[in-house]
Amino acid sequence: MSTFEEVEAALNGRGFTRMAFDMQKIRDLMDVLGSPQRAYPAIHLTGTNGKTSTARMIDALLRAHGLHTGRYTSPHLESVRERISLDGQPISEEQLAATYDEIAPLADLIDARNAEPLTYFDVTTAMAYAAFADAPVDIAVVEVGLGGEEDATNVIDAGVAVLLPIGLDHTEFLGDTIEDIAWAKAGIIHKGATVISALQTEEAMRPILERSAEMGATVAREGSEFGVVERTQAVGGQVLTLQGLGGIYDDVFLPLFGAHQAQNAAVALAAVEAFLGAGPNKQLEAELVREGFAQVDSPGRLERVRSAPTILLDGAHNPHGMAATVSALEEEFSFRHLVAVVAVLGDKDASGLLDLLEPVAARLVVTQNSSPRSMPVEELAQLATDIFGEDRVTVAQNMPDAIEEAVVIAEEDTSGELSGVGVIITGSVVTVADARKLLKR
Numbered sequence: 001m002s003t004f005e006e007v008e009a010a011l012n013g014r015g016f017t018r019m020a021f022d023m024q025k026i027r028d029l030m031d032v033l034g035s036p037q038r039a040y041p042a043i044h045l046t047g048t049n050g051k052t053s054t055a056r057m058i059d060a061l062l063r064a065h066g067l068h069t070g071r072y073t074s075p076h077l078e079s080v081r082e083r084i085s086l087d088g089q090p091i092s093e094e095q096l097a098a099t100y101d102e103i104a105p106l107a108d109l110i111d112a113r114n115a116e117p118l119t120y121f122d123v124t125t126a127m128a129y130a131a132f133a134d135a136p137v138d139i140a141v142v143e144v145g146l147g148g149e150e151d152a153t154n155v156i157d158a159g160v161a162v163l164l165p166i167g168l169d170h171t172e173f174l175g176d177t178i179e180d181i182a183w184a185k186a187g188i189i190h191k192g193a194t195v196i197s198a199l200q201t202e203e204a205m206r207p208i209l210e211r212s213a214e215m216g217a218t219v220a221r222e223g224s225e226f227g228v229v230e231r232t233q234a235v236g237g238q239v240l241t242l243q244g245l246g247g248i249y250d251d252v253f254l255p256l257f258g259a260h261q262a263q264n265a266a267v268a269l270a271a272v273e274a275f276l277g278a279g280p281n282k283q284l285e286a287e288l289v290r291e292g293f294a295q296v297d298s299p300g301r302l303e304r305v306r307s308a309p310t311i312l313l314d315g316a317h318n319p320h321g322m323a324a325t326v327s328a329l330e331e332e333f334s335f336r337h338l339v340a341v342v343a344v345l346g347d348k349d350a351s352g353l354l355d356l357l358e359p360v361a362a363r364l365v366v367t368q369n370s371s372p373r374s375m376p377v378e379e380l381a382q383l384a385t386d387i388f389g390e391d392r393v394t395v396a397q398n399m400p401d402a403i404e405e406a407v408v409i410a411e412e413d414t415s416g417e418l419s420g421v422g423v424i425i426t427g428s429v430v431t432v433a434d435a436r437k438l439l440k441r
Helices: 004-012 023-033 051-064 093-112 120-134 178-188 202-215 259-276 286-294 319-333 350-357 377-388 399-413 429-439
Strands: 042-046 069-072 084-086 139-143 160-163 194-197 218-221 227-234 237-243 248-254 303-306 310-314 337-342 363-366 393-395 421-426
Touching: 004 093, 004 120, 023 093, 023 120, 042 051, 042 178, 042 259, 051 069, 051 139, 051 259, 051 286, 069 120, 084 120, 093 120, 120 139, 160 178, 160 259, 178 202, 194 202, 194 259, 202 218, 227 259, 237 259, 248 259, 248 286, 259 286, 259 319, 303 429, 310 319, 310 429, 319 350, 319 421, 337 350, 337 399, 337 429, 350 377, 363 377, 363 399, 377 393, 399 421, 399 429, 421 429
Parallel strands: 042 139, 042 160, 069 139, 160 194, 194 218, 310 421, 337 363, 337 421, 363 393
Antiparallel strands: 069 084, 227 237, 237 248, 303 310
8 A cells, every 4th residue: 555655745746736627537537436426415615715614614513413524625734634534534644545546546547548637636536535435424525626617526416505705816717707706616506406605796696696596506695594693702712693594593602713704604504504404493403503613623714823922824815815814803803013924826916915914914024935836025025015115024035034033023013012912924825834834733
């Protein structure tokens, strides 16, 4: 059997960031595998932000109801094992290697038939579906990689399709307008599905409704059939009252921060209700709902990794996500002095991210992350200086130096009094992964 290290190397050899959207190749691979994705029902999630956090909430709620779950999310922070979870835990190195050995010769067969080989994401998707069938799981919770209709995960015919808020991102692949992007994402809606949609703009909602009508799908919308009734801050998170498809659920503790996470919780609850058959006058057991939400975590989403000063990690990588992060920082943390460490990928709207950060960050340290697609630090520094002013921007060539600089700046600016002082490291999931390796114990 292959070792875990050999599997990692083989997967990376397919090009960690290479993208090639060819549904026929992944369909052919699933066919020669015996269509493992048809062995269990699924909840499939798409949207611009919030997919991973919502998938983790759905997973926790399903497990609280006694179901064996498989969860597939991306990207990972530290190990490819995180992408494939069984009953809430990353797949073991041994299971991952065994699954890869099962798939590898068949993937090679498909590669031989095509001009371009299967991608890293194609193969890990197939591995997830095979691992879920082997487990076996009662249900799979699957996050799209990019878009929806042409995403490799869409070989699964999910009975529940979840659409988180849709904004502008990945325009080079999905289209230049919200409407184009919504059409791409609405492609995960299959015949007879139940669609759970977060609040959307009219431009995004139109394609969702048209696709749903075409597929004979039932639609439940945030703000109509479900939503957040009330939220209050609490130590370590927030307490929610949620309107579900089946009724009101109160005193729900969610150990995550921000109004966006409360919205994600409402969407997750509705998705689980739809899957378990709850509806008007038929609620889930409230204690199980509370138990599920209380177990949720979401690494890299306003994750506190140090104190004195407080250091937070947040993977916001587009303006929609950064707006939610900034709102949570203002509402939940009330820092009197915040230093931001930022590294972004070169194809992202760095100016949009920095514009949103400027009102809440007293000082900024710009750097670059370990991705080959990282924006050069000199380019990011110029954008930052235009927005923050030269006296508020510090340049660091790598992540260790950037974190050290940020802590020194925080201590100097506040004369060593670290109460109410914070550092946030943000701009990309890769940025968070790099920082997490240095800070998380």
